[in-house]
Amino acid sequence: MTAGMRERLDRAALPAAERPTPVIDVRGYSFWYGPTQALFDITLQIPRRAVTALIGPSGCGKTTFLRSINRLNDLIPSTHHTGDILLEGVSVFSPGMDIVSLRRQVGMVFQRPNPFPKTIFDNVAYGPRMNGLARERDVPERVERALRQAALWDEVKDRLREPGTSLSGGQQQRLCIARALANEPEVLLMDEPTSALDPIATERIEELVVELKRRYTIVIVTHNMQQAARIADFTGFFYLGRLVEFGDTAQVFTRPRDERTEAYITGRFG
Amino acid sequence: MSARAIRRRILSAAMTGLVGVLCAAAVLPLVLIFADLLHKGATSIDWNFFVRTPVPIGQSGGGVAHAIVGSAIIVGTACLIGLPIGIGAGIYLAEYGTGRLGWTVRFVADVLNGTPSIVIGILAWTWFVRPVGHFSALAASVALAMLMVPMVARTTEEMVRLVPHSLREAALALGYPRWRTSLQVVVRTAVAGIVTGALVAVARIAGETAPLLFTALGNLNFSLSLGHPMQALPLQIFTYATGPFEEWHRLAWASALVLMALVLLLAMAARWATRQRYGTR
Numbered sequence: 033m034t035a036g037m038r039e040r041l042d043r044a045a046l047p048a049a050e051r052p053t054p055v056i057d058v059r060g061y062s063f064w065y066g067p068t069q070a071l072f073d074i075t076l077q078i079p080r081r082a083v084t085a086l087i088g089p090s091g092c093g094k095t096t097f098l099r100s101i102n103r104l105n106d107l108i109p110s111t112h113h114t115g116d117i118l119l120e121g122v123s124v125f126s127p128g129m130d131i132v133s134l135r136r137q138v139g140m141v142f143q144r145p146n147p148f149p150k151t152i153f154d155n156v157a158y159g160p161r162m163n164g165l166a167r168e169r170d171v172p173e174r175v176e177r178a179l180r181q182a183a184l185w186d187e188v189k190d191r192l193r194e195p196g197t198s199l200s201g202g203q204q205q206r207l208c209i210a211r212a213l214a215n216e217p218e219v220l221l222m223d224e225p226t227s228a229l230d231p232i233a234t235e236r237i238e239e240l241v242v243e244l245k246r247r248y249t250i251v252i253v254t255h256n257m258q259q260a261a262r263i264a265d266f267t268g269f270f271y272l273g274r275l276v277e278f279g280d281t282a283q284v285f286t287r288p289r290d291e292r293t294e295a296y297i298t299g300r301f302g
Numbered sequence: 303m304s305a306r307a308i309r310r311r312i313l314s315a316a317m318t319g320l321v322g323v324l325c326a327a328a329v330l331p332l333v334l335i336f337a338d339l340l341h342k343g344a345t346s347i348d349w350n351f352f353v354r355t356p357v358p359i360g361q362s363g364g365g366v367a368h369a370i371v372g373s374a375i376i377v378g379t380a381c382l383i384g385l386p387i388g389i390g391a392g393i394y395l396a397e398y399g400t401g402r403l404g405w406t407v408r409f410v411a412d413v414l415n416g417t418p419s420i421v422i423g424i425l426a427w428t429w430f431v432r433p434v435g436h437f438s439a440l441a442a443s444v445a446l447a448m449l450m451v452p453m454v455a456r457t458t459e460e461m462v463r464l465v466p467h468s469l470r471e472a473a474l475a476l477g478y479p480r481w482r483t484s485l486q487v488v489v490r491t492a493v494a495g496i497v498t499g500a501l502v503a504v505a506r507i508a509g510e511t512a513p514l515l516f517t518a519l520g521n522l523n524f525s526l527s528l529g530h531p532m533q534a535l536p537l538q539i540f541t542y543a544t545g546p547f548e549e550w551h552r553l554a555w556a557s558a559l560v561l562m563a564l565v566l567l568l569a570m571a572a573r574w575a576t577r578q579r580y581g582t583r
Contacts, residue, residue, distance in 0.1 A: 104475060132477045140475040146468040149491050159476045162486075208472070215476060 055080045055219055055249045056101060061115035063096055065108065070096045072274045073115065078219075078266075083241055083250045085264030085281065087257055088296070093273040094253040098221050101251070102138040103131055120218070136163050139212030140221045144228045145204030147196030147211070152188050155196040155207055159215035174214055181247075182210035183240050202233025209240065213248075220244065222252040226259065238263050257297055261285050269293045336562065343559035346552045351560075355524050359547055366557050368524040369538035373561075375526065376442045376518060376534050377508050384447030385454060385500055392458025392496070397484045399459070408459075411452040422448050423513030431517060439525075439532035442518035446507040453506065457499025461492040494575050501572035505565045511536035535561045 054077035063071040071093045078084050086094045099105045101117060103124060117124050124134055136159070147155050156175040160166040166174045175192075179185040184206040188199070196207050205225060212220060222241070226234040241250055241263050254260050260267050261281060268278040269290070277284060277293040288294040354365035391411070395404055426445035431437055465488045473483040489496070514520075519531040520541060535557055542554035 102475060104471060107471075107474070132479060135475055135477040142468060142471065142475075144468060146466070146472045148469060148472065148487060158473070162482065163477055211472075211476065 053080055054078055055120060056251070057118040057121070059116045059118070061097075061100065061113060061117055063093075063100060063105070063113045064111060065096075066110045070273050071100075071113075074275045075115075076268060076275055076278045078249060078251055080249050081245055081247070082265040083245050083252060083263050084266045084268065085260035086251065086253045086268045086270055087255070087260050088270035088276075090255070092270040094270045095223055097270070098140075098223055098251060098253050101219070101221060102135050102140055104140070106131070132163070136215045137217050138219045138221060139215055139217035141205070141208050141212055141223065141225045143224045145201055145208050147199070147204050147207050149195060149197055151193050152196050152199070152207060153192040156210050156214045158211060163215060175210075178210040178214035179207075181213050181244065182206045183236065183243070184210055200233070202229050202236060205229060205233070205237060206240065209237075209244075213244075217248065219249045219251065222250065224253050224255060227255065234259075257285075269296060271296070339555065339559040339562055342552075343555035343557075346556035347559065351553075351556055356522060356553075359549060362549075364549075364553070366533075366535070366538050366553065366560075368521065369533040369535045369557065370560065372439065372518070372521070372525065372532040373508065373534040373536075375528070376439050376514070376532060377446065377504060379440065379443035379528060380446035380450060380507060381500075381504060383443060384450030384503075387447070388451040388454025388503070389458050389496060389500070391451065391455040393462055393484060393489060395455065395459040396462035397480075397488065407455075411455050414448070414452040415456065418512075419445075419449055419510050420512035423516040426513060427516035437517060437519035437531045438529050439518050440528040441516075442514050442532070442534070443528070445513035445517050446510060449507050449510065449513070450503045453503040454500055457502070458492075458496050461495030461499060462488055464495065465491045498572045498575045501568050501575065505568040505572070508565055508568070509536055509561060511540055515540070535564075 056078040058074050058076050058078075061071060061074040062069060074097060086097065088094055096105065100113065101119070101124065105111055113125075119134065119137065122129065148158065150158075153172075153175055156178050157171050160171055160174050161168075176185060176189075179188060184203060187203060188194075188207075191198075196204065199207060205228075209220075209225075226237050229237065238259060241252065244250060245265075252260075252264065264281045266279065267281045267284040269276045269284065269288075269292075271292055277288060277290045279289075284293060285297055288297065350363045351365040352370065353367050354363065355368045356366070357364035391407060395408055395411075398404065399407060422445050426441050426448070430441035430444055434441075469487055469491060470483055473487040474480070478487070514534055514537050518534055518537065520537040521531045521533040525532050539554050539557045539561065542550040542557065545551070545554075
């Protein structure tokens with residue numbers, strides 16, 4: 033029995049109000065970069081407090097999809113979309129959606145660690161300070177909590193005033209996770225968070241992700257199928273801008289319904 | 303060794319020698335100027351030179367305190383006017399200047415950058431001296447600020463553009479609005495480079511003479527009033543060097559040395575700021 037399966041059984045025993053409901057509900061979402069369509073009619077529901085992995089070959093729209101959820105694609109000129117993405121039942125594209133509060137609820141961790149050129153403490157304090165989540169005297173407590181959640185506290189507690197860039201790559205990535213968690217988001221988007229890290233640092237991040245799903249909904253893009261199999265409860269397979277298959281990780285990896293999924297996970301292309 | 307290898311070696315040695323000579327030729331003027339200034343000016347520099355104003359011809363112990371302080375005031379005021387505008391314009395160009403307006407601002411800045419400083423001086427005279435009816439230090443500061451703005455704007459733009467896109471995204475993904483991302487993350491990251499650009503601009507305008515001739519005019523006495531004529535080091539050098547007295551020539555050399563040393567110090571400060579930037583990376 034995998035950790036993921038145990039977790040799902042545990043959740044089934046929770047009272048109805050705490051049962052997993054979709055946090056993110058994607059309905060017929062298509063996306064264009066200028067005239068080029070990158071995503072085709074994506075429909076899926078991302079369950080609460082679980083790890084959802086998005087796998088697929090490069091350039092198949094996984095990252096584009098991820099960045100649609102927190103509307104980071106808004107920055108790119110001449111893009112447009114159809115369909116809708118609901119966060120807790122509210123469209124992220126609705127005129128009333130405040131992009132600041134959307135991005136506070138949906139944290140993001142990037143492919144390469146990108147700490148600000150500031151101290152470790154300030155890196156984590158950035159979100160709470162900006163969003164007015166904590167008064168200045170409460171900031172240290174919040175920073176500590178976030179660093180503990182990111183399993184970094186013990187390594188940095190004596191050097192909080194050193195620059196974030198002085199940490200190792202794996203530590204920097206956990207610092208970026210702490211920075212995102214300090215906002216206390218609902219959802220954590222991770223865009224190939226371990227692709228720039230060595231195997232040991234990767235293992236630590238994976239353990240962390242499994243730990244974090246008790247409190248957060250995690251969507252992780254990965255090129256590493258073993259990684260998806262290890263840590264994800266649900267897996268979606270993207271191919272050429274379409275969501276070919278979405279389901280329970282065990283099912284997708286052992287009994288894929290689509291032959292393209294099977295071809296990809298067995299290593300015949302990608 | 304084959305003929306080809308020998309030919310390559312000879313060519314390589316010749317080219318290395320050539321660029322070495324060109325390099326020396328590029329550095330030579332600075333070395334000659336500085337050596338000459340030291341030779342002719344250093345002996346005239348004493349304590350009085352820095353703390354006293356000129357004395358009548360024939361007496362000894364005069365100084366150029368009024369010009370040093372005047373230069374500091376004029377350049378300082380020019381910075382107060384020019385740096386915020388220049389840095390602001392640079393940030394705008396780098397962060398938002400993709401459209402037509404950005405193109406226009408960039409073009410205007412480049413043209414202004416190439417405008418001879420004497421033209422700026424005449425403009426400042428028409429705008430700020432003629433209507434008021436008398437020369438003033440403030441008019442000089444405005445003229446120098448006009449020279450500073452395009453230089454600072456373009457260097458700021460370059461420095462802000464160097465900030466990695468991933469840092470912008472990180473801030474935006476944390477919920478920072480775009481303007482706060484620009485100011486708090488992007489600009490703070492680029493600040494060392496912006497400071498360097500500003501210092502280089504200050505060093506350049508500190509030696510400008512032409513605009514001052516039409517604006518600050520010069521003053522034989524100590525003055526702290528922005529609304530009146532004021533002496534400045536370049537003007538002092540101009541007056542003394544073109545004057546008929548041996549004593550004046552001596553002081554002109556000394557003033558030139560002081561001005562040169564100040565500019566050199568600023569350039570070194572700029573270097574230091576840049577090194578700090580790469581050091582912390």
